[in-house]
Amino acid sequence: MSDARANGQTPIIISLVVSLMLAIAPAPDWAEPFRPDWVTLTLIYWSMTFPGNYSVGVAWIIGLIVDVAQGTLLGQHALAFTIVIYVTVKFHLQLRQFPILQLTATVFALLALYQFVLFWINGVAGVNAPVVAYWGPVLSGTLVWPLVSIILAGLRQRVRR
Amino acid sequence: MAAAESKKQHRSPYSPALGLRLLLLAGLSILIQYIDHRDNHLDAVRKAIGATVYPLRVVVDAPVSAWRWLDDTTASRNQLQLENSRLNTERLMTQARLQRYSALEAENSRLRDMLEARTRVRERVRVAEIMSVSANPFRHVLVVDKGTNAGVFDGQAIVDANGVVGQVIEAGVASSQCLLISDPGHDLPVEVNRNGLRTIARGTGNFDQLDLPFLPNNADIEPGDLLVTSGLGGVFPSGYPVAVVDTVTRIPQEPFALVTARPSAALNQVREVMLIWDDEDKEPEIPEPEPEPEAIQPVDSEAGSDTGDLTDESTPESEDESGDETEGETNE
Numbered sequence: 326m327s328d329a330r331a332n333g334q335t336p337i338i339i340s341l342v343v344s345l346m347l348a349i350a351p352a353p354d355w356a357e358p359f360r361p362d363w364v365t366l367t368l369i370y371w372s373m374t375f376p377g378n379y380s381v382g383v384a385w386i387i388g389l390i391v392d393v394a395q396g397t398l399l400g401q402h403a404l405a406f407t408i409v410i411y412v413t414v415k416f417h418l419q420l421r422q423f424p425i426l427q428l429t430a431t432v433f434a435l436l437a438l439y440q441f442v443l444f445w446i447n448g449v450a451g452v453n454a455p456v457v458a459y460w461g462p463v464l465s466g467t468l469v470w471p472l473v474s475i476i477l478a479g480l481r482q483r484v485r486r
Numbered sequence: 487m488a489a490a491e492s493k494k495q496h497r498s499p500y501s502p503a504l505g506l507r508l509l510l511l512a513g514l515s516i517l518i519q520y521i522d523h524r525d526n527h528l529d530a531v532r533k534a535i536g537a538t539v540y541p542l543r544v545v546v547d548a549p550v551s552a553w554r555w556l557d558d559t560t561a562s563r564n565q566l567q568l569e570n571s572r573l574n575t576e577r578l579m580t581q582a583r584l585q586r587y588s589a590l591e592a593e594n595s596r597l598r599d600m601l602e603a604r605t606r607v608r609e610r611v612r613v614a615e616i617m618s619v620s621a622n623p624f625r626h627v628l629v630v631d632k633g634t635n636a637g638v639f640d641g642q643a644i645v646d647a648n649g650v651v652g653q654v655i656e657a658g659v660a661s662s663q664c665l666l667i668s669d670p671g672h673d674l675p676v677e678v679n680r681n682g683l684r685t686i687a688r689g690t691g692n693f694d695q696l697d698l699p700f701l702p703n704n705a706d707i708e709p710g711d712l713l714v715t716s717g718l719g720g721v722f723p724s725g726y727p728v729a730v731v732d733t734v735t736r737i738p739q740e741p742f743a744l745v746t747a748r749p750s751a752a753l754n755q756v757r758e759v760m761l762i763w764d765d766e767d768k769e770p771e772i773p774e775p776e777p778e779p780e781a782i783q784p785v786d787s788e789a790g791s792d793t794g795d796l797t798d799e800s801t802p803e804s805e806d807e808s809g810d811e812t813e814g815e816t817n818e
Contacts, residue, residue, distance in 0.1 A: 342542065349539070350546045351618050354693065354754050380504065385511045393535040394542070396620060396627040396656070396663050399522040404515035411508040447624060450523055453670050454624040454691065 334378070336480040340367055341387065349394050358461035361469045364391055365439055368406060369413050369432060370477045373421060376414040384410035398450055405442035409435050425471060433467040529656070536658045543629060543661065547617045609723055610763040612636065614644075616756060617661060626666035626689065628652070630759060633660040641721050643762045649727040649750030650674070650715060651759050667728065668693050668753050675719040676728050679712040687713060687728060687747060693754040696729050698745035703736045705743060713747055723764050 344363040352360055364387060371379040388403030395402070412435065413420065420431060440459045447454060522528050561569075612632065620627035632638050634657050642654040644664050652666040667674050672689040674696075683706060687696045701707060711731040717724025729747035736743045 345539075346542050346546050349543060349618055351550070381507050381511055385515070388515075390535055390539060393532050394539045396625050398519050399528050399532060400515035400517075400519035404512055404519070407508060407511045407515065411504065414504060446519065450519075452624050458624060 334484065336483050337371055337375075337379070340371075340477060340480055345387075345390065345394065348391065358455070358457045359465045360462060361466040362436060362439065362462045363473075365406065365409065365436060366432070366466055366470060366473045367477065368410055369435055370474055372410045372413045373417045374477075374481060376417045379410075380414050381407045381410050398446065401443060401446045404446065405439050408442055409439045412438065425474075428474070429467060429470050432470045433463065436463040436466045532656060533658060536656070536661075536663075540658065540661055543617050611645075611760040612763070613758050614638075614761050615758055619754075624670075624691075626652075626669040626672075626691070626693070626753070627655070627663050628666065629661050629663055630761075631661055632761060633658045633662050635659055636761075637763065638662050638761060643722040643726075643764075644759045645726055645762060646751045646756045646759050648752065649729070650722060651751045651753060651756060653721050654761075664759075666693075666753055667696065667749060667751075674722065674728060675716045676713040677716040678707055678731075679714050679727075681706055683707060684716050684718070690746075694748055695732070696747045696749060698731075698747060699742060701743050701745050702741065703738070703743050707731060707734055707743075707745060709734055712750075723762060 341364070344367040347363040348360070368379070368384055368387065372384065384406040385403045388401075388406035389399065391397075391402040391406075392399050420428060423431060440463055444459055518528060614630040614632040614636075617629045617631050619629075630644070638654055638657045640654055640657050642657070644651045644653060650667055652664045652669075652672070654662045655665045656663040665672055666689070667687070668689040668691065670689050670691040674687045675684065676687045676698075677684045683701075685698050685701050685705075687698055690697050698707075698713075709731050713728045713731065715722040715724050715726045715728055727750045729749045732746045732748045734743055734745050
């Protein structure tokens with residue numbers, strides 16, 4: 326873990342920035358509800374790998390940025406990220422041992438938790454949205470998770486070097 | 487990433503501080519959500535964070551603008567000639583229409599003079615390009631490439647060639663976020679062009695549908711009626727086309743008819759929009775309707791719009807002033 330800090334975390338920061346860009350990139354209308362939660366997936370991966378460096382604090386700050394970028398209630402994504410990353414960090418040792426299939430299932434649960442927090446806040450704030458807007462990202466996010474984890478694992482080799 | 491640095495002391499993920507940090511950050515998130523929901527005290531924070539997001543938007547937008555640039559520069563001579571002739575005919579037709587329009591405008595202002603009403607001032611418009619459309623299906627927000635440095639202000643109306651698109655909700659320095667009229671939290675005061683019937687058009691979260699929830703069963707409205715902005719509400723100048731009534735369903739036992747309309751503007755296809763500056767120097771006078779609190783109530787839309795139609799004449803708002811100030815700067 327300390328190597329990661331010593332080596333500079335540029336690859337990790339770049340991956341987070343890229344995930345933010347994917348989150349705000351324009352997409353056709355029909356694809357919009359199925360946009361994977363790129364930032365969530367990236368954060369889950371890094372907090373699982375380096376829980377000492379990437380924990381709830383980083384998640385919270387990135388959540389605020391996402392809130393501003395998407396024009397949602399300030400603090401909504403921040404809260405959702407914080408909760409999801411808390412669970413991830415709490416169980417990171419187990420998660421690291423999981424085979425890819427089981428890990429993907431866990432990521433599904435984490436994404437569902439994430440959307441649930443958003444859903445809950447939207448409910449309190451009185452924002453309505455179609456159901457597909459909540460389930461779409463969970464399903465697509467689960468599908469792309471193996472790919473994301475392979476790419477980020479490649480980056481991780483660089484961090485460790 | 488200063489926060490990551492500050493956490494050096496909590497190296498172990500198992501330290502009791504993790505739970506504590508969760509509680510702290512969750513509490514903080516709920517607190518700022520509460521503040522953000524209630525008022526706009528956090529605008530400065532939003533702007534600051536928004537400034538960090540701006541470069542990302544530019545990068546994300548780069549491939550699209552590069553493609554358009556390439557498309558423009560490599561257009562063939564033939565294509566250009568075709569487009570040129572098409573534009574020329576279009577210009578002629580518009581000019582012909584404009585001649586009538588200016589006569590009508592003169593007549594209108596004369597009539598208004600006779601009524602001792604304030605002459606309606608001409609609006610100034612400026613074209614802005616759309617940088618990105620909301621990535622969030624809950625909110626129909628788009629980002630345009632003009633900000634406060636171009637004189638954009640919060641609450642400014644945005645139209646495209648066919649009708650009203652939305653309004654600025656957050657004017658950043660070099661880009662601004664705009665709420666579309668189709669956002670589920672957006673309410674827009676409109677009137678039926680045929681008979682002046684006033685009502686509220688509410689977004690549905692669907693790009694091609696608006697609801698008119700407050701029309702009684704006996705209201706004089708038919709499919710095909712054009713809805714235009716009424717100018718009440720103070721955000722949109724009056725007379726811009728908003729939508730065409732699509733369906734009218736009258737259910738006898740219900741108090742209100744179910745009316746849906748289709749926005750005139752192509753909300754999900756626009757690439758350029760026009761920002762409108764309402765060039766007025768005078769103070770609002772009696773005949774001019776006063777702005778209502780807001781045409782948009784992103785969250786308390788229920789309570790707000792029920793009474794919106796009744797209260798808008800009686801609640802003066804200071805919003806106009808802020809608009810005028812920004813405008814003053816740009817004029818100089």
